[in-house]
Every structure is written in structure tokens, then in C-alpha cells.
Amino acid sequence: SELDRDLRIAIREEQFVLHYQPQLDSAGRVTGAEVLIRWLHPQRGLLPPGEFVDHAEKSGLMLPIGEWVLRQTCAQLRRWRDDPVLGGLVLAVNISQDQFRQPGFVPDVLALIDESGIPARLLELELTETLIVQDMEDLTRKMTALVEQGVRFSLDDFGTGFSSLSHLKRLPLDKLKIDRSFVCDVLSDASSETIVRTVIALGRSMGMTVIAEGVETEAQRQFLADSGCAQFQGYLFSQPLPLESFVDFVRRSR
Ligand code: G
Ligand code: G
Ligand code: MN
Numbered sequence: 260s261e262l263d264r265d266l267r268i269a270i271r272e273e274q275f276v277l278h279y280q281p282q283l284d285s286a287g288r289v290t291g292a293e294v295l296i297r298w299l300h301p302q303r304g305l306l307p308p309g310e311f312v313d314h315a316e317k318s319g320l321m322l323p324i325g326e327w328v329l330r331q332t333c334a335q336l337r338r339w340r341d342d343p344v345l346g347g348l349v350l351a352v353n354i355s356q357d358q359f360r361q362p363g364f365v366p367d368v369l370a371l372i373d374e375s376g377i378p379a380r381l382l383e384l385e386l387t388e389t390l391i392v393q394d395m396e397d398l399t400r401k402m403t404a405l406v407e408q409g410v411r412f413s414l415d416d417f418g419t420g421f422s423s424l425s426h427l428k429r430l431p432l433d434k435l436k437i438d439r440s441f442v443c444d445v446l447s448d449a450s451s452e453t454i455v456r457t458v459i460a461l462g463r464s465m466g467m468t469v470i471a472e473g474v475e476t477e478a479q480r481q482f483l484a485d486s487g488c489a490q491f492q493g494y495l496f497s498q499p500l501p502l503e504s505f506v507d508f509v510r511r512s513r
């Protein structure tokens with residue numbers, strides 16, 4: 260298809276850019292960002308992932324794209340390494356199922372970290388529930404190999420899939436991301452409120468950091484903070500930003 264052909268060109272010519280959505284702690288300090296890809300299409304302009312990620316996953320093209328994202332992220336962490344303000348920021352990268360299931364995933368990630376000379380603890384990999392409910396054996400082995408080197412894992416969109424408590428217990432996860440569908444009506448829907456409180460308590464009791472996604476109002480942030488949520492991400496603070504704007508945002512927040 261046309262999209263397929265254009266994506267292959269995009270990969271070859273590196274027509275992608277990364278945007279960074281700030282993540283903040285309860286004191287309002289930026290702890291890092293989620294890295295989100297956009298396609299700078301020569302005719303159609305800046306395209307969000309919704310326009311191409313599904314297609315790229317179906318046609319296998321998310322593998323080279325995902326590798327590019329990881330490489331760029333490590334390069335960015337390297338550029339910030341010695342900066343007193345930017346040097347400690349954690350960058351979280353979305354990992355697609357196919358990408359994680361590649362036999363070479365672990366050595367590839369470790370090689371990227373090694374080549375770029377960054378502390379592995381600054382790289383966070385976001386996995387989805389769909390990914391973690393399959394082949395626990397392979398999953399645990401790969402995650403453990405990376406965690407032993409310092410890489411961190413978060414579970415994205417938590418609460419929307421079918422992961423169970425035994426998954427959470429067995430996997431070396433550092434962070435739970437409460438899905439924004441619960442956050443958006445946490446103050447208006449009793450069951451969302453219960454889910455949010457329960458997820459926060461669960462994560463904390465298992466030693467995980469809990470982050471709320473899609474925080475749009477101060478009232479939501481306050482409720483989440485009062486319930487013990489440690490980190491926040493959403494339009495209340497910032498949309499995903501181009502690099503320079505993200506750096507400005509971090510410097511202003513200090
Ligand atoms: O950028 P936006 O806020 O529209 O992101 C939509 C979704 O696209 C995200 O929730 C995420 O799942 C997906 N996405 C964004 N960047 C990447 C990426 O680099 N790799 C993968 N696999 N998915 C991404
Ligand atoms: O990986 P994930 O699908 O969670 O990616 C985050 C997506 O959520 C991105 O598309 C981002 O633009 C979007 N997003 C981030 N913050 C908010 C928010 O506060 N409200 C809404 N509606 N969407 C958000
Ligand atoms: Mn994500």
C-alpha cells in the first residue's frame with residue numbers, strides 16, 4: 260500500500276521525531292519523560308502515532324522504527340549525561356510486543372546502553388498488559404536480564420488488560436502506570452475512584468512506583484496525591500513536547 264511504501268521511505272530517511280511528555284513527582288519536579296514518536300511526513304506534516312503505529316506493527320515495520328526510537332533515546336540521554344539539571348532525567352520508551360519478542364532484544368538494548376555510555380537506570384521500558392500475559396517464562400528471563408543491568412520496566416495502561424496479581428508478583432516491574440481512562444473520571448465515577456485507590460495501594464504494597472497518566476485537572480492531581488500516587492503525567496502539566504520545549508519546561512520547573 261501507499262502507507263507501507265511511505266513508511267519504508269520514512270525509515271530509510273529517518274523522517275521521525277521524538278516528543279517528550281514530562282512526568283512529575285508530588286513536589287512538582289520533573290523526574291523524566293515518556294518518549295512518543297511522531298512522523299514528519301513530507302506532504303502530510305507531523306503525524307501522531309495513531310496514524311501509523313498500528314500499520315507499522317502489522318507489517319513488521321515497527322521493528323526498525325522501535326530500534327530507531329531506542330537508539331535516539333540513548334543518544335539523548337548521553338547528551339544530557341553531564342548536565343546538572345538534565346543529567347538525572349529518566350526516559351520511558353514504549354516497546355511493542357514484536358520488538359520485545361525478538362530473540363536479540365536483550366543484547367541489542369544492552370549494546371545500545373553500552374555504546375552510548377549512559378547509566379542503564381535512566382532508561383525505562385514501557386510494556387503493555389497484552390505483552391506481559393503471554394509466555395511468562397521468556398518474559399521473566401528477558402526482563403530479569405535487563406533489570407540486572409539496571410534497566411527499569413513499567414506497565415503501561417494498567418487496568419485495561421488482563422494481567423493478574425500473579426503477573427505483578429512474578430515480574431520485576433518498577434512502575435505501574437494507571438490508565439488515563441480511570442484517571443479522567445476518578446472524581447465523577449465511584450468505580451473508577453475505587454480502581455484508582457486500589458491500584459495505588461497495590462502498587463505501593465509491592466514496592467512499585469505508581470504514576471497516573473492523563474491527569475488533566477488540579478482536582479484530579481490532588482485526589483491522586485492524597486491517595487498515595489507518587490508521579491503524574493498529563494495535560495495539566497504539559498502535552499508531549501518537542502525537545503527544546505521539553506528542556507525549557509524542565510529548567511523552569513527547578
Ligand atoms: O503520542 P500519542 O500521545 O498520540 O501516543 C499514542 C500511542 O502511540 C501511545 O500510547 C503509545 O502506545 C504509542 N507510541 C508512541 N510512541 C511509540 C513508540 O515509540 N513505540 C511504540 N511501540 N508505540 C508508541
Ligand atoms: O503510551 P500511551 O498510549 O499511554 O501514550 C500516551 C498518550 O496519551 C499519548 O497519545 C498522549 O498524547 C496522550 N495523553 C497524554 N496526556 C494526556 C491527557 O492528559 N489527556 C488525554 N486525553 N490524553 C493524554
Ligand atoms: Mn506509554
Ligand code: NA
Nearest residue numbers: 415416438472
Ligand atoms: Na498509556
